Amino acid sequence: MASVYIVEPQSLFEPELERLVSLAGARVAGSAAQLDLDEIIAAAPDAVLLDLDFTAYDVLDVLDVLQAEAPAIRPVVLTSERGRGRLDRCRAYGAAAVVSKDATDLEMVHDLRVVLDGGSVWDQRVEAA
Amino acid sequence: MDQEHPGYRVCVVEPQMVFRNAWRTIVAGLHLDLVAVARSIEELPRAPYDVVVIDADGHAEPCAALIRRIRARLGDVPVCAVAQRPTLDLLSCRTDEAVVCVLKTASNHIMRRAIREAAKRRIVQRVPAGAA
Numbered sequence: 001m002a003s004v005y006i007v008e009p010q011s012l013f014e015p016e017l018e019r020l021v022s023l024a025g026a027r028v029a030g031s032a033a034q035l036d037l038d039e040i041i042a043a044a045p046d047a048v049l050l051d052l053d054f055t056a057y058d059v060l061d062v063l064d065v066l067q068a069e070a071p072a073i074r075p076v077v078l079t080s081e082r083g084r085g086r087l088d089r090c091r092a093y094g095a096a097a098v099v100s101k102d103a104t105d106l107e108m109v110h111d112l113r114v115v116l117d118g119g120s121v122w123d124q125r126v127e128a129a
Numbered sequence: 130m131d132q133e134h135p136g137y138r139v140c141v142v143e144p145q146m147v148f149r150n151a152w153r154t155i156v157a158g159l160h161l162d163l164v165a166v167a168r169s170i171e172e173l174p175r176a177p178y179d180v181v182v183i184d185a186d187g188h189a190e191p192c193a194a195l196i197r198r199i200r201a202r203l204g205d206v207p208v209c210a211v212a213q214r215p216t217l218d219l220l221s222c223r224t225d226e227a228v229v230c231v232l233k234t235a236s237n238h239i240m241r242r243a244i245r246e247a248a249k250r251r252i253v254q255r256v257p258a259g260a261a
Contacts (some may be wrong), residue, residue, distance in 0.1 A: 009213060009233075010148075010186075010213055010233040011233060011234050012151070012155065012211070012233040012234070012235065012237075012240065013145075013148045013151050013233070015151070015154065016147075016148055016150060016151035016154070033234065053186075053187070054186050054187075054213040054214065078147065080144070080145055080187050099147075101144075101145040101146060101147045101148070102146045102147075103146060103147050104146060104147070105147060105149075105150050107147075108147050
């Protein structure tokens with residue numbers, strides 16, 4: 001069974017993401033409110049779901065580390081931030097998917113499934129000015 | 130819910146669409162009745178609520194301005210403001226007696242307690258002495 005590691009600083013919403021991972025037919029390899037790259041790499045999930053909104057982290061830095069040190073882990077960036085070129089930058093730094101928080105829960109489940117099947121998702125809502 | 134403690138009517142403003150359903154689990158507790166989850170204040174159905182919960186993160190406006198807009202739309206209603214960090218913006222709202230602030234690091238139990246606490250803080254209209 002495929003596995004997903006969840007990084008969700010809004011711990012209030014961690015159980016919801018665990019539910020969506022489960023609905024996508026995957027197991028939760030780990031779940032944390034604080035970003036710990038060593039722990040993620042040690043857990044060796046198939047994908048990591050990263051919500052870094054409202055944190056001090058730059059998602060591109062995190063993607064860069066994952067790409068260099070754990071290229072087999074497919075990063076899924078969940079974000080409410082918007083801006084032109086954001087998708088391209090995340091793609092260049094190794095993201096497998098960028099999903100807007102405007103996604104419904106069913107869209108999120110679908111997108112996770114696509115990533116776990118080896119595909120990519122580029123949510124154009126993130127590009128909106 | 131029982132006769133002595135009817136359920137508080139709760140509505141939630143959650144701009145992060147992907148987390149809207151999470152509130153159904155979070156609010157599912159003693160004396161709380163989730164009536165609506167809206168994406169924005171403008172989308173809140175006009176109805177009587179005992180408390181409005183707002184996820185205060187990710188808005189362009191300060192929390193106090195969000196609360197003013199909620200009350201402009203729904204009348205004087207207690208508010209439970211939820212945020213990731215204890216920013217000065219969030220904490221400044223605590224001077225409003227009908228506002229409870231809580232962080233997203235809280236457990237569901239604490240979150241429900243905060244919502245119930247906010248619902249109890251019905252807004253009191255004080256009449257200045259001698260105005261009657």
